[in-house]
Amino acid sequence: MELATLYNLYVDDLFTYGCYLGFDGEIVKDAIHDVFVKLTMDDAQIKEITNIKFYLFKSLKNRLLDIYKKLKREVVKDNFAPFDEMPYGEMPFHITMNVEEDYIEKEEQIVIKKEIDEMLNSLTSRQREIIYLRYVHEYEYNEIAELLHISVHSCRKLVSKAILSLREKYGIAFLIFSQTGFFLSKL
Amino acid sequence: MEHDKHYSHFTDLLKDRDFLRWQLLPDEDLNKYWHAFFVQHPELEDERQKAIDYLRNEGLNKKILPYNERSALLEKIQRSVNQKRKKRIRTVLWYASSAAAIALMVIGITLFRPDIEPFESPNEELIIGELLNHQDIQFISSGEAISFNHDVEVTLDEKGTVEIIQSDSNVTRLDVKRELVNSLIVPYGKRSTLTLADGTRVWLNSGSVLEFPSQFPGKSREVKLVSGEMYVEVAHDKNKPFYVHTSDFNVRVYGTKFNLTNYEGTPHSVVLVEGSVSVMKDAAETLLKPNEQLLISEGNMERQIVDVTRYTSWKDGFLLLDKTPMTEVLEQVGRYYNLSFNYEQDMNLKNRTCSGKIYLSDNLDNVMTTIALLSATKYEKINDRIYIGHESE
Numbered sequence: 266m267e268l269a270t271l272y273n274l275y276v277d278d279l280f281t282y283g284c285y286l287g288f289d290g291e292i293v294k295d296a297i298h299d300v301f302v303k304l305t306m307d308d309a310q311i312k313e314i315t316n317i318k319f320y321l322f323k324s325l326k327n328r329l330l331d332i333y334k335k336l337k338r339e340v341v342k343d344n345f346a347p348f349d350e351m352p353y354g355e356m357p358f359h360i361t362m363n364v365e366e367d368y369i370e371k372e373e374q375i376v377i378k379k380e381i382d383e384m385l386n387s388l389t390s391r392q393r394e395i396i397y398l399r400y401v402h403e404y405e406y407n408e409i410a411e412l413l414h415i416s417v418h419s420c421r422k423l424v425s426k427a428i429l430s431l432r433e434k435y436g437i438a439f440l441i442f443s444q445t446g447f448f449l450s451k452l
Numbered sequence: 453m454e455h456d457k458h459y460s461h462f463t464d465l466l467k468d469r470d471f472l473r474w475q476l477l478p479d480e481d482l483n484k485y486w487h488a489f490f491v492q493h494p495e496l497e498d499e500r501q502k503a504i505d506y507l508r509n510e511g512l513n514k515k516i517l518p519y520n521e522r523s524a525l526l527e528k529i530q531r532s533v534n535q536k537r538k539k540r541i542r543t544v545l546w547y548a549s550s551a552a553a554i555a556l557m558v559i560g561i562t563l564f565r566p567d568i569e570p571f572e573s574p575n576e577e578l579i580i581g582e583l584l585n586h587q588d589i590q591f592i593s594s595g596e597a598i599s600f601n602h603d604v605e606v607t608l609d610e611k612g613t614v615e616i617i618q619s620d621s622n623v624t625r626l627d628v629k630r631e632l633v634n635s636l637i638v639p640y641g642k643r644s645t646l647t648l649a650d651g652t653r654v655w656l657n658s659g660s661v662l663e664f665p666s667q668f669p670g671k672s673r674e675v676k677l678v679s680g681e682m683y684v685e686v687a688h689d690k691n692k693p694f695y696v697h698t699s700d701f702n703v704r705v706y707g708t709k710f711n712l713t714n715y716e717g718t719p720h721s722v723v724l725v726e727g728s729v730s731v732m733k734d735a736a737e738t739l740l741k742p743n744e745q746l747l748i749s750e751g752n753m754e755r756q757i758v759d760v761t762r763y764t765s766w767k768d769g770f771l772l773l774d775k776t777p778m779t780e781v782l783e784q785v786g787r788y789y790n791l792s793f794n795y796e797q798d799m800n801l802k803n804r805t806c807s808g809k810i811y812l813s814d815n816l817d818n819v820m821t822t823i824a825l826l827s828a829t830k831y832e833k834i835n836d837r838i839y840i841g842h843e844s845e
Binding site: 294364400401 | 510
C-alpha cells in the first residue's frame with residue numbers, strides 16, 4: 266500500500282494510543298514519524314507483514330519506550346515521574362471518555378463521562394490498556410500480550426481480575442436487579 | 453439500582469453502569485442479562501448499535517490530531533523518506549567516485565569533491581518515471597478485506613446485499629450488516645464506481661479511500677472521502693441531506709452532481725456541475741453555483757468559475773488540458789497508471805505546459821506519445837522506466 270494511504274488509515278489511532286500512554290503530542294508525532302520512515306525504507310520487511318495495523322502499534326510502542334528511556338537519561342521531567350520505578354514495558358495508561366458532541370445534551374455528557382471514567386479509573390493502567398486494545402481495536406490476547414511485553418496467561422489473568430473488581434464494585438446491585446427482572450418477566 | 457429503567461435513546465445505555473460493564477468487561481451474568489434484554493426489546497436494536505459505535509469510536513478513540521498537524525506530519529515523513537532514498541543512491545555514487553578519485557590521486561590531482569551534483573546542461577535534462585507495482589482494490593466490511601485486481605463496479609441495495617463486478621466480468625456477492633461502515637480503497641493505477649443504497653452514484657479516481665455505510669437509516673446520508681478524488685451524482689431526497697466529509701471540510705447537498713478532490717499535497721477542491729452544494733469548513737459556509745470551483749487550502753477558500761469538463765473528464769477516461777503545467781499532467785497520469793515521476797526543483801522541463809485532450813487508454817505508450825506531442829518533448833520507455841527529455845533540435 267502507498268505510504269499516504271497507510272498513513273491516513275492509521276495515524277489517528279496511533280496518535281491517540283501514544284497520547285493515552287502518557288506522552289506529549291510532539292513526542293508521539295516524532296515517534297510516528299520514525300515508525301513510518303522505517304517501514305517505508307524497509308521494502309523487504311513490508312512484504313512479510315500480514316497485519317499492518319498491529320505492526321504499526323507494536324513499532325510505535327517500542328519506539329516510545331526507547332524515546333522515553335533516552336529522555337529520562339537527559340532530564341527527568343515532571344510528567345514522566347511515575348515511570349521512574351517501573352519495570353520495562355509498564356507505562357501509565359490514561360484513557361478518558363470523550364462526550365462533547367452537539368447532539369448529546371450537556372447534562373447527559375457529564376453523567377456519561379463520569380460513569381465511564383470512574384469505572385476505568387478503578388482499574389490499573391495495564392487493565393485499562395488491555396480493555397482499550399481489546400474493545401476499541403479488537404486485538405487478540407496474544408497480540409495484546411506482545412504489546413504489553415507480558416505472557417498471554419498474565420494477560421488473561423489481568424482481565425479476570427478486572428472483571429472481579431468491577432463485579433465487586435457494581436455487581437451486587439446488578440445481581441439482585443437482574444434476578445428480580447427475570448423473576449418479574451416470568452410472572 | 454432502580455427497577456423501572458427506561459431506555460429510549462443510546463445515551464441512556466451509555467449512562468448505565470451495567471451496560472458499560474457488559475461492553476468493556478463482559479462476564480457470564482452480564483451476557484445472559486443483556487442478551488435476554490435485547491431479545492425482549494428489539495426496538496432498541498439501533499440504539500444499542502449506536503451506543504457501541506459511539507464508545508468504540510468518538511468515545512474511547514477520539515481523533516485528537518489536528519488536521520494541519522496531521523498533514524504536516526505526513527509531509528515530514530515523505531521528506532525524510534526521500535532524503536534517505538537519495539542518500540542511499542549518493543552512497544553508491546560516492547563509492548564509485550572514490551575509486552575514481554584514488555586513481556586520480558595517484559597521478560597527483562586532487563579534484564575529488566563527493567557532494568557536488570554532476571552538472572547537467574539543459575539539453576540533457578530528463579524527467580524519469582518509474583512504473584510501480586500493481587496493487588489490488590480492497591473492499592473492507594466488518595474488519596475483513598476482500599481484494600480485487602481489476603477495476604470494480606460496486607452496487608449496494610436496501611436489503612444489505614453488495615454486488616461487486618470486476619472489469620473482467622467476475623461477480624462477487626456478499627451481505628453486509630445494515631449499520632456497518634464499509635471502506636473502498638482504490639490504489640493508484642485503479643478506478644472504481646459505486647452505487648450506494650439510496651441510488652447515489654460515485655466514481656472514485658485512483659488513490660482514493662471512501663468510507664460509506666451499508667444503509668442510510670438516519671436523518672441524513674453521510675460518507676467520508678478519506679483521501680483522493682470522487683465524482684458524485686447524488687440521488688435526490690429532500691428530507692435526507694447528503695454529506696461528504698473530508699478531513700478538513702464538509703459538503704452538504706440535496707441532489708446534485710459535483711467533483712471533489714482531496715489528494716495530499718495538492719489544493720483540495722469542490723467543482724459543482726449541477727444543482728447546489730454548500731461547503732463547510734470550520735465555522736464558514738460557502739454556497740456554490742454550477743460551474744464554480746472552490747479551492748480549499750489551509751485557512752483559505754477561493755471561488756472561481758471554471759470549465760467543469762476539465763475536472764470531471766477523468767471519469768469518462770480522458771483528460772482535457774488547457775495550458776496545464778507539465779507537473780500537474782504528470783501527477784494525474786502518474787496516479788492513473790501508478791507511475792512515480794522524479795524531477796529536480798530547478799528543471800526547465802517542469803515549466804512546460806500542455807493543451808489538448810489525452811485519452812487514458814490501457815496502452816501507456818499511446819498516452820505518453822500524446823503527452824510528448826502536446827508538450828513538445830520526447831520520451832522513451834525502457835522496461836519499467838520512462839524518460840522524458842527535450843525534443844532534439
